[in-house]
Amino acid sequence: MVETLKLYGILVSNQGLEDEISKLKTQMQTLQPGSTEYEYDQLQLAREEEELAIREQNPNLDPMTEDGSQALDRIADRDPKLQLIEFLIKALINANPNECTSWGIPMADSQYTKTFEVT
Numbered sequence: 001m002v003e004t005l006k007l008y009g010i011l012v013s014n015q016g017l018e019d020e021i022s023k024l025k026t027q028m029q030t031l032q033p034g035s036t037e038y039e040y041d042q043l044q045l046a047r048e049e050e051e052l053a054i055r056e057q058n059p060n061l062d063p064m065t066e067d068g069s070q071a072l073d074r075i076a077d078r079d080p081k082l083q084l085i086e087f088l089i090k091a092l093i094n095a096n097p098n099e100c101t102s103w104g105i106p107m108a109d110s111q112y113t114k115t116f117e118v119t
Contacts, residue, residue, distance in 0.1 A: 007118040011064050014055055016112025021048050023106035036096050040103045047085045064114055
């Protein structure tokens, strides 16, 4: 018997992204400046702020719809600043494979997210 698995995506509202940024800034206050985890969080913060800026520059694209979210992702994928941040995040992870498993950012509260089934 073969069981069909379903894949779900998560849509995060602008308010949810702002919530993540706030939580990340709070988390960073507990970290040692200059540490690799602090550097990782700084890069994540820069990434989230750039994503929010892209959303604000494209108010006609609703991040809470699958189509709007995908369109915003395509814009973000072409953004040179985001490409550099992603490159730096990957380089930091690759340079610290044992440490990076405990790094992470707070996720948006479920009141700011919506899930959908990927078809």
